[in-house]
Amino acid sequence: MTQTGCQQLFHAQDAPLKGQTVTVSMTVPQPPPPAAKPLQQGAEAPAQQKTAQQKPLDSRLLPSEAAVNNDPLSVKPQPDAPKPDLSKPVRSAVEKADTVLVNKTVAEDLVLRGTVLIRGALVIAPQATLRIDPGTQIRFAPGPGSAELAHLVVQGRIVANGTVQQPVVFAPALSDSLAGDWGGVVLLNSEKKNSFDHCRIEGAQTGIAAHSSRFSGRGVMVSKSRTGIALYDSEASLQGCTISRCDRGCRLADSELDLRDSTVRENRQGIVAQHSSFTLSSVKVLSNSQEGVSADQCRFRLTSSLFAENRSGVRLTGGDGQLFLCRLSQNRESGAELVGVKIRINNSSFIQNSGVGLLLENARGSVAGSVFDDNRGGNLHNRGSEPFAALLNWWGSADETQVAAGILDPERKQDAALVLFVPFLKERPVTAP
Incomplete structure (x- = not known):
């Protein structure tokens, strides 16, 4: 406001503010702070932002290791917790079963059905017959206080009546079967009409081992075992069977085998025979890491069969x-x-x-x-x-x-x-x- 304007307000004859005291306040605007400029790439920070480099403390001022260990308030490093071994699968055991048999010898005819747990050995005496109903699952575990493998030993007769929809299962009392988890089915001096129809055998030392015995099988599947089927001075007639993922699919010694419409695949050795007689008809011998068929001093007849993707398809000596x-x-x-x-x-x-x-x-x-x-x-x-x-x-x-x-x-x-x-x-x- 100019001086002329003030005179008109305060000193003129008709000034409206003449004789009054007026307080006047003024606000002077401050200029805005300068905008921050980004530092150039590689430019050095301002001197006031630099921090002084600290020198390491004198080791004599630091506490000794013994003092730290003896100090109850000090935080001590804890050892790492052991890591779980992920290379071995965690396998659960089968504990519940409809029937539990512990080191039992059966002298009379027996029928098994449902879920059966055998601990140790189940022995079928020469005068007895074991019948197994469709859909039965038989699990094997070592006997109490024993590390020996469990077996089913048949001196009499076995009739396993599985079907395509309800096979009979022989397996260890563990999930995710591994070869050698249990002993297997042993036919001992049994020349009766033993039969295995639509059975699944897995995780055995030997799926079916026949000693001076005779049996037939239809739709039998043996897998993940050391030996699938072994014949010692025995006879077997098998049809529609599959033997896979075993160290040795079939082993024959002084025996006779008639194998038809079957598959022997993905074993280390397919069929190994010594001083035996065998017939393969419409059999597929596939993807065995060594010989598909290896026979020494045998009589053989191979008809309408396929030998593919083995190391050697057939090796016959004598x-x-x-x-x-x-x-x-x-x-x-x-x-x-x-x-x-x-x-x-x-x-x-x-x-x-x-x-x-x-x-x-x-x-x-x-x-x-x-x-x-x-x-x-x-x-x-x-x-x-x-x-x-x-x-x-x-x-x-x-x-x-x-x-x-x-x-x-x-x-x-x-x-x-x-x-x-x-x-x-x-x-x-x-x-x-």
Whole structure:
């Protein structure tokens, strides 16, 4: 307000504020603070924001370790809690059962149904028969105070009547069965009509071990066991069975086996036989890490069967037999190895094996009407001194030079061929699988 304006208010003749005391206050606005500017990348912070670097304290001023341990108020480091071992599965035990049998010998006929827990051994005397109803689950655990594996020992007769919908189960009294959790079913000097229909056996030392006994089986499944089925001076007839994930699928010693419409797969060894007689008909022997079939001094008949993705499909040493309408393919080594054996092969296929299709060593016999093709190590190799007739086969080509190139015969260079392959087929036979 100018001075003229003040005179008009206070000193003029008709001033409205003449003679009055007026208090006037004024607010002077402050200028806004300057806006903060971001520091440039890599720029040094202002000097007032720097903190002085602290020097380490003299160790003589720090408490000693002994003083800390003796101080009740000090915080002491606690040892780490042990970590659980996750490599071993935590398995729960089967405790509840409809029937519990502890180291029992049965002298009269017995029927089992529901859930049965056997502790130790259940022995069926020679005069008794054990019948097992469909859907029965039989679990095995060691006996009280014993570390021995539990067994079902049959001297009399066993009739396991499972069905497709309600199989009979033989398993350990533990979840997630492992091989060798229990002993297995033992047939001991039992030549009666023992039968296993639609049974599932798992986690055993030996699923079914027959000693001087006889039995039949239909729809039996044995898995995760050391040995699936073992025959010692025994006879067995099995149909529609599956033996898988065992160290050894089948073991035969001085025995007879008739196996039909079945599968032996994903074992370490498929079928191992010594001084035995066996027939395989419509059997699939697949993905065993070693031989699909290994037989020593046996009589054999292999018909309409598949041997694939094993180390070797078939290895036969000594003995005699025949191979008919079989397919040996995609094995990691040879399709078939025949050592000192007498054999007749008809209408079979040896294809796409990583080794030799058919490897001979002092083997005698013949192969006819069969297919040899696309075996990386050669179609046929005779590394012995016995002649072998390989006439009228298809070798993947109609050119004789190419056919001869796939047949490894060291004696051929001396004009004394041991493998006779001419005449050969000009096209693939329709009868070969």
